[in-house]
Amino acid sequence: MAALVLIGINETGYNESSDALDRIEQYTRTRNSVNKLLQDVLDAETGSRGYLLTGDPRYLEPYNAAVAQISQQVDRLRSAYAPNSSEAGTLNGLTLNVQRKLAEMDLSVRMRKQGNEEAWKSVLLTDVGKEHMDAIRAQAGRLIDSASQSMALAQDQVERSLRFARAGIAIVTGAALLAFYLYLRQTTRLKLAGEQQQAVLQQERDMLESQVRERTASLAQLATHLQQVREEERGHLARELHDELGALLTAAKLDVARLKSRLGPQQPPEVTERLQHLTASLNSGIALKRRIIEDLRPSSLANLGLTAALEILAREFSERSGTDVAVSLEPVQLDEGSQLTVYRVVQESLTNVGKYAEAAQVEIGVREYTNHVEVEIRDDGKGFDVRNAKPSTHGLAGMRHRVEAAGGRLTVSSQPGHGTRILATLPKAAAPATAPVAEIV
Numbered sequence: 001m002a003a004l005v006l007i008g009i010n011e012t013g014y015n016e017s018s019d020a021l022d023r024i025e026q027y028t029r030t031r032n033s034v035n036k037l038l039q040d041v042l043d044a045e046t047g048s049r050g051y052l053l054t055g056d057p058r059y060l061e062p063y064n065a066a067v068a069q070i071s072q073q074v075d076r077l078r079s080a081y082a083p084n085s086s087e088a089g090t091l092n093g094l095t096l097n098v099q100r101k102l103a104e105m106d107l108s109v110r111m112r113k114q115g116n117e118e119a120w121k122s123v124l125l126t127d128v129g130k131e132h133m134d135a136i137r138a139q140a141g142r143l144i145d146s147a148s149q150s151m152a153l154a155q156d157q158v159e160r161s162l163r164f165a166r167a168g169i170a171i172v173t174g175a176a177l178l179a180f181y182l183y184l185r186q187t188t189r190l191k192l193a194g195e196q197q198q199a200v201l202q203q204e205r206d207m208l209e210s211q212v213r214e215r216t217a218s219l220a221q222l223a224t225h226l227q228q229v230r231e232e233e234r235g236h237l238a239r240e241l242h243d244e245l246g247a248l249l250t251a252a253k254l255d256v257a258r259l260k261s262r263l264g265p266q267q268p269p270e271v272t273e274r275l276q277h278l279t280a281s282l283n284s285g286i287a288l289k290r291r292i293i294e295d296l297r298p299s300s301l302a303n304l305g306l307t308a309a310l311e312i313l314a315r316e317f318s319e320r321s322g323t324d325v326a327v328s329l330e331p332v333q334l335d336e337g338s339q340l341t342v343y344r345v346v347q348e349s350l351t352n353v354g355k356y357a358e359a360a361q362v363e364i365g366v367r368e369y370t371n372h373v374e375v376e377i378r379d380d381g382k383g384f385d386v387r388n389a390k391p392s393t394h395g396l397a398g399m400r401h402r403v404e405a406a407g408g409r410l411t412v413s414s415q416p417g418h419g420t421r422i423l424a425t426l427p428k429a430a431a432p433a434t435a436p437v438a439e440i441v
């Protein structure tokens with residue numbers, strides 16, 4: 001806006017100044033024309049006087065030249081003034097007096113040429129010529145003064161335009177600078193306010209993040225605790241089943257054996273059949289109890305170690321599901337908790353393979369490295385989309401939690417149609433585990 005106003009001021013000043021300069025030029029020309037007219041009249045008078053006094057026709061040359069110039073100057077002056085202006089009136093008077101003066105000079109020159117001495121001398125001696133000349137001088141002076149006044153007015157206008165442009169430019173520039181200063185101040189304030197808001201938001205975000213971290217940590221602790229409690233309860237249940245149910249079933253089996261020997265060989269076939277059936281039921285009950293106990297708390301892990309326990313797990317899975325299972329198990333150095341974690345990871349992975357994979361071949365690998373142990377369960381089944389994990393399922397999530405609680409990392413890689421690979425990386429124990437992993441049940 002300031003730039004537009006400046007351009008406007010500049011243009012106005014320029015137009016007014018150039019108008020005024022044009023007028024000054026025009027008035028200068030007019031003034032010169034008046035001066036020239038006066039000069040020509042004087043030249044004509046000088047020429048005519050010279051001729052009258054000497055009779056030398058050479059003086060007639062400047063006289064004639066001046067007379068010819070006079071009519072040109074008069075025409076020029078007529079076009080310079082507007083018809084109804086006061087200057088036009090003065091010019092008419094001047095023209096009239098010039099014509100009278102010319103007529104007077106023409107008369108006296110003609111008489112001199114004709115040799116009429118008395119006549120031309122009497123014309124010369126009258127005051128008519130002087131009066132005309134005085135009137136011409138006075139009227140020419142008025143026209144020159146009027147042109148000079150108009151020039152002075154035009155010059156004033158030029159000065160006024162310059163002053164106006166100067167003041168306008170100063171005011172607009174000042175206003176623009178003030179506006180720019182206000183803009184800068186506003187921008188700085190807005191920036192400050194934005195930064196403050198940002199800082200408050202950052203603070204809130206930090207607070208929320210730390211709350212989320214705290215909650216996550218306490219949830220992870222809770223999950224670990226729940227898993228421990230679950231393991232302990234499973235152990236407790238396994239012991240109860242072993243001690244109580246095991247004792248009951250064993251006592252019942254002994255009672256049946258005693259009953260068989262008491263009743264002797266001569267029995268009705270129906271009783272013998274019932275007793276055999278009872279023995280078979282008790283044996284199935286004992287086998288079921290063993291399986292449940294084994295599932296609750298793997299005694300093989302405590303008794304035989306991780307490698308053997310995993311071999312048994314793989315063999316049983318293979319027999320149960322009919323899937324070909326290849327194992328490659330290196331003896332590894334892990335603490336009790338981590339061994340149980342490995343066992344549970346393999347157990348849950350095999351359960352998932354049985355439930356979903358429809359695999360023909362499963363590979364279980366345990367490898368030992370300098371600082372960590374890798375456990376890998378790979379199947380060639382139908383796989384799944386890892387990104388679309390269902391929130392209601394807990395198998396993979398539980399595995400991950402167990403592994404991470406033991407300081408390790410779990411990677412699940414799978415694609416529909418390309419099998420599944422579960423890889424658990426666990427840190428090695430500082431020293432070889434000496435204590436048994438679990439109590440014998």
Ligand SMILES: Nc1ncnc2c1ncn2[C@@H]1O[C@H](COP(=O)(O)OP(=O)(O)OP(=O)(O)O)[C@@H](O)[C@H]1O
Nearest residue numbers: 352353356357381382383384393394395396397420
């Ligand atoms: N080996 C696999 N082959 C194909 N799909 C699998 C395999 N393992 C897991 N999945 C898919 O991943 C999902 C999540 O498995 P996850 O073990 O977490 O849950 P779940 O077995 O369905 O339920 P839960 O283990 O809680 O009883 C499964 O529902 C299944 O679709």
Ligand SMILES: [Mg+2]
Nearest residue numbers: 351352395396
């Ligand atoms: Mg599962």
